[in-house]
Amino acid sequence: MRTTSPVSAWESDFDVLDPRYIADPFGIWAELRMRCPIAHTDRRGSTWLPTRYKDVTAIAHDIEHFSSLEVAVIPFDGEEPEDPVLPYGLPPISADPPLHTWTRRLLLPWFSHKRVQSYEAMTRALCTRLIDGFVDSGRADAASDYAQQIPVRVIAHILGVSPDHSDTFTGWVRDVLEFADDPERRVHGVQGLLEYFIEEVAKRRAQPGDDLLSELLQTEVDGAPIEDSLVLGAAALVLIAGVDTTWSAIGSSLWHLAKHPADRRRMAEDPDVMSLAVEELLRAYSPVTMARIVTEDVEYAGCPMKAGDKVLMNFPAANRDPEVFEDPDEVVLDRAHNRHVAFGSGIHRCAGSNLARMELRVALEEWLRRIPDFRLADEDEVTWAGGQVRGPRLLPVVFG
Numbered sequence: 001m002r003t004t005s006p007v008s009a010w011e012s013d014f015d016v017l018d019p020r021y022i023a024d025p026f027g028i029w030a031e032l033r034m035r036c037p038i039a040h041t042d043r044r045g046s047t048w049l050p051t052r053y054k055d056v057t058a059i060a061h062d063i064e065h066f067s068s069l070e071v072a073v074i075p076f077d078g079e080e081p082e083d084p085v086l087p088y089g090l091p092p093i094s095a096d097p098p099l100h101t102w103t104r105r106l107l108l109p110w111f112s113h114k115r116v117q118s119y120e121a122m123t124r125a126l127c128t129r130l131i132d133g134f135v136d137s138g139r140a141d142a143a144s145d146y147a148q149q150i151p152v153r154v155i156a157h158i159l160g161v162s163p164d165h166s167d168t169f170t171g172w173v174r175d176v177l178e179f180a181d182d183p184e185r186r187v188h189g190v191q192g193l194l195e196y197f198i199e200e201v202a203k204r205r206a207q208p209g210d211d212l213l214s215e216l217l218q219t220e221v222d223g224a225p226i227e228d229s230l231v232l233g234a235a236a237l238v239l240i241a242g243v244d245t246t247w248s249a250i251g252s253s254l255w256h257l258a259k260h261p262a263d264r265r266r267m268a269e270d271p272d273v274m275s276l277a278v279e280e281l282l283r284a285y286s287p288v289t290m291a292r293i294v295t296e297d298v299e300y301a302g303c304p305m306k307a308g309d310k311v312l313m314n315f316p317a318a319n320r321d322p323e324v325f326e327d328p329d330e331v332v333l334d335r336a337h338n339r340h341v342a343f344g345s346g347i348h349r350c351a352g353s354n355l356a357r358m359e360l361r362v363a364l365e366e367w368l369r370r371i372p373d374f375r376l377a378d379e380d381e382v383t384w385a386g387g388q389v390r391g392p393r394l395l396p397v398v399f400g
């Protein structure tokens, strides 16, 4: 990651890539909420950062003034191709209605409760296999040996692509999201994903299967097949949206449990707490921040937002707002009132939330069943990624 100059004032010069923000943004949000609930920066273009629940959700619902045509938190700083392969980006996430409406509808059935149930057995078997690989050694990297390995393989299964390429997929997705401020890596990730899916599309045309990619190719909308660029964009989105996000949620949850023995014991001993605990861990360690682009000059909560400005959909900060959550910085495993927005709010609410929840639950269940007691090997060795998706990347733990 490239280094940027130190932040002089969080309310007027924030930087989501500042190492302090990546490591521990919670205190920064708490202070901003009190002093300046919508912060601003001119780094990487004029950008606003709301920190209150009510502002984040209101902006997410105001699709007229806040468009999804530019959802990357870190703007691309390289040369744009003249004739892009993906003129619509990655719909539905990068689209406004009407394109958003029908492209979202195409994806939703793949992540329904029923479909997700059908992926559970393979997810559990995968977690078991991963744990088999390190359980006897008494140590593991809970992020890179475990959390990182799970979602990418489940998504490969849904897309009907080989799990053998999982590390390559993960590398591309990290290039796009985690190393977004490095134009070379970002282009490398996008090109890798596109070239791979262009080839896969050609294969599925010749020999269709029963996977998401094949089905998109066979779907007609208004009597015509879907444009290739939209099929490619949707397939790439499923990979990009489904990998770092869930990996980060699993990793942050294990980080929390490694540091909180009482929570660890409760989750290991009381299976009934699991579903509420999953929601609470998603709330407290929400991994995903998105962006919107202001469509026309608008004053929001006294902030003069100009057409073309960016607004960061700070769902993680909304979930720590004391106006909405009692003791927001406490993890209360059985928190009863938990209307968190880790999966967003409004028309772009996460299409894969059923899948994400299942993966997080199964990953924690299997880990705690085999490794009920574990702790960080060395706090200083833990590293975090941040920006668009926050989660631990190295998380050495010891047990046994």
Ligand code: HEM
Residues within 6 Å of the ligand: 060, 068, 071, 092, 093, 094, 104, 107, 111, 155, 237, 238, 239, 241, 242, 243, 245, 246, 249, 286, 287, 288, 289, 290, 291, 313, 315, 341, 342, 343, 344, 345, 347, 348, 349, 350, 351, 352, 353, 355, 356
């Ligand atoms: C813990 C894991 C996850 C989190 C926290 C998460 C979070 C989010 C958030 C906040 C949004 C809203 C984007 C916006 O408002 O611009 C979103 C959208 C989306 N997510 Fe997830 N996500 C997760 C996992 C997944 C998975 C596993 C998939 C499945 C492949 C997925 C697919 C999508 C899609 C397709 C959208 C776009 C929906 C639309 O624009 O209508 N996500 N996600």
